[in-house]
Amino acid sequence: MSRRAFRPARHLPAAALLAALVPLSACGSDNTSTTASGGASGAATGASIACNGSGQLLGAGSTAQSNAIDIWKAAFGAACPNITVTYGGGGSGAGIQQFNQGKVAFAGSDAALQPSEINASKQVCTGGQAIDLPMVGGLxxxxxxxxxxxxxxxxxxxxxxxxxxxxxxxxxxxxxxxxxxxxxxxxxxxxxxxxxxxxxxxxxxxxxxxxxxxxxxxxxxxxxxxxxxxxxxxxxxxxxxxxxxxxxxxxxxxxxxxxxxxxxxxxxxxxxxxxxxxxxxxxVTLSTAKVTGTGSDLALSIDYATTAPNAYPLTLVTYEIVCDKGNKAASLPALQSFLTYTISSPAQQAIGAKGYVPLPSEIASKVQTVIPTLS
Missing domain, CATH: 3.40.190.10 (Periplasmic binding protein-like II)
Incomplete structure (x- = not known):
């Protein structure tokens, strides 16, 4: 870190998305599926969550997505008590730095990775590298x-x-x-x-x-x-x-x-x-975003100069930065479980009620395809 009115119909039907949330093959100790209660956050009532793995899942970075992460943590934590998600802000730059130092399992960044950051990630992503997964739309x-x-x-x-x-x-x-x-x-x-x-x-x-x-x-x-x-x-x-x-x-x-x-x-x-x-x-603007990343990397290009009616130009997407290969075996199942939940339609709609922009279904479906391939 180079995208029309929001129409719920652009998103995959809830049934189709929930069907995609099949339990992931566990590399950790737990492999259960449960239903989020929503709780005080109102997040994702009725969302099926595959609770694979256990322990602490650490993330850091973008403060723009902090409010979204708080909503998701409440619902995910209620459904998956064996996994504790801890997210520290500090900004996108600090998050990527901590990720490339091996201190966190994922980083939040409002800008796609730069080539130098990808090269640095190869030291911690054994046999792979960091990739950008769009997760939080906003402006x-x-x-x-x-x-x-x-x-x-x-x-x-x-x-x-x-x-x-x-x-x-x-x-x-x-x-x-x-x-x-x-x-x-x-x-x-x-x-x-x-x-x-x-x-x-x-x-x-x-x-x-x-x-x-x-x-x-x-x-x-x-x-x-x-x-x-x-x-x-x-x-x-x-x-x-x-x-x-x-x-x-x-x-x-x-x-x-x-x-x-x-x-x-x-x-x-x-x-x-x-x-x-x-x-x-x-x-309106994010609906025109194009994937410019290659392979598993889903970096997007946004048209900041749009003149389309009702298109607010100052939009952003926060990416979750993860390894495509070389994730730590102890945290990988929990990481996949959490990301699978956050890209689900119920989770996206939950943050949409708090000022964020649910990702278009075309982008969300691409992210859903990549998450199970992380290794």
Whole structure:
């Protein structure tokens, strides 16, 4: 870490997906199948979960998917008490680093693996290498906190200039031109970006590189390159800062905007109307995502420059990074069980209710095919 309205019919029927969740051949001690109760999370009531393996399953990385992982852990843990899933945030960069050091069984990354990261993974994936498995669909909200302003429209150029300190006042002519009838204050903009290496940053900067007409002068990267502004760690940190600081702006995954009751800017894309930051509009864009990875790797290309009606361009996919071969025998059965559950239709719909975007069925079915082949 180079995608229409959300239509439930695009997903495989629940019966077909559940039929695909056959118990995996166990390499560990347990091989049972049970039903998740859903619990307080409401996740995947009635989902059949193959509980193979036992012990602790460790993951780390993307903070954008943290809320999704929390939902899934609750349902999976209720169904599979012999497996404890522990996930630490820290950002996509830190997660991939821990994975390539052999510290975790999977890493969450909002950006597909770079060639150097794949090469490094061969040291821990004996006889294989790390691959990208799309698991969490979402979108990046450009969140703002401006007194007296409830609605804001921005485009690629203005977002780039704001986060690079080229636009420094809220009543700058470039912003007011996009917001007729909105009274914007003569106040300094407090721009807040990620301090840690972040896949969310990589997706935002990829969008800016394609849509800012040259205003964003830096290559897409997990590491922040814009000038000025303040920084905060993780999606939660950025959300907290924007909520606290008046006249501020930041970028977080939609579920963090919703959890913190933050306002999100609409994006002017060239479509007839600015596009609001909603899961349904994010699904319009993700429905056009194409697999660009080879073999078992399912890295995706997203069309950040889309001008399709209702297509919210600032979308992302969080990948679970795993070994195609060379996974640790002690954790492989639990890893396959957990991933098989998270890509199921009930699990995807559960996080869809919390601001994420259920993956299109075409992508989900590809992931379901790969998981049993992990070794």
């Amino acid at each position: 990046i909200s450009v969140v703002f906190n401006i007194s007296g302003v409830d609605k804001l429209t921005l485009n690629g150029s203005t977002i780039a200039k704001i986060f690079d300190s080229q636009i420094t006042k809220w009543n700058d002519p470039a912003i007011t031109a996009l917001n007729p009838g909105v009274t914007l204050p003569d106040a300094a903009i407090q721009a807040i970006h990620r301090s840690d290496d972040s896949g969310t940053t990589a997706n935002l900067t990829a969008y800016l590189a394609q849509t800012s007409a040259g205003a964003w002068k830096y290559p897409p990267s997990k590491t922040w390159a814009g000038q000025g502004g303040q920084s905060a760690a993780g999606s939660a940190g950025v959300a907290a800062q924007v909520k606290q600081v008046n006249n501020s702006i930041g970028y977080v995954e939609l579920s963090f905007a919703q959890t913190n009751n933050l306002k999100s800017a609409a994006i002017s894309t060239g479509a007839s109307q600015p596009v609001e930051a909603t899961a349904a509009n994010g699904a």
